[in-house]
Structure formats: structure tokens, C-alpha cells
Amino acid sequence: MLKKSELPSKLCPVCKRPFSWRRKWKKDWQNVKYCSHKCSKLAKSNTYT
Numbered sequence: 001m002l003k004k005s006e007l008p009s010k011l012c013p014v015c016k017r018p019f020s021w022r023r024k025w026k027k028d029w030q031n032v033k034y035c036s037h038k039c040s041k042l043a044k045s046n047t048y049t
Contacts, residue, residue: 014039 007021012035019035034040 012036012039014043 009018009020011018014034017035021029025032034043
């Protein structure tokens with residue numbers, strides 16, 4: 001078992017916050033771009049700066 005600090009992380013392009021790997025993203029981690037549904041929706045509407 002890995003510690004939380006040892007898990008891979010990415011930077012969300014919308015909110016610029018780092019987010020860590022989650023078990024629900026296990027099979028799709030390569031394609032995960034956003035930290036949340038909110039950021040995903042903002043990115044699709046192009047309302048973030």
C-alpha cells in the first residue's frame with residue numbers, strides 16, 4: 001500500500017491545483033485532466049482564465 005504522498009499527481013489546468021490519483025481513476029488515469037466535475041464543466045464552457 002502506498003502512502004498518499006507517494007501517489008501520482010497532476011495539475012488541474014482550470015484551477016491550477018494539484019490533485020492526486022484516486023482508485024476510481026485506476027483504469028483511466030492517463031486520460032484524467034481535471035480535478036472535479038466543476039473544473040471539467042468550466043473548461044468545456046471556456047469561462048476560466
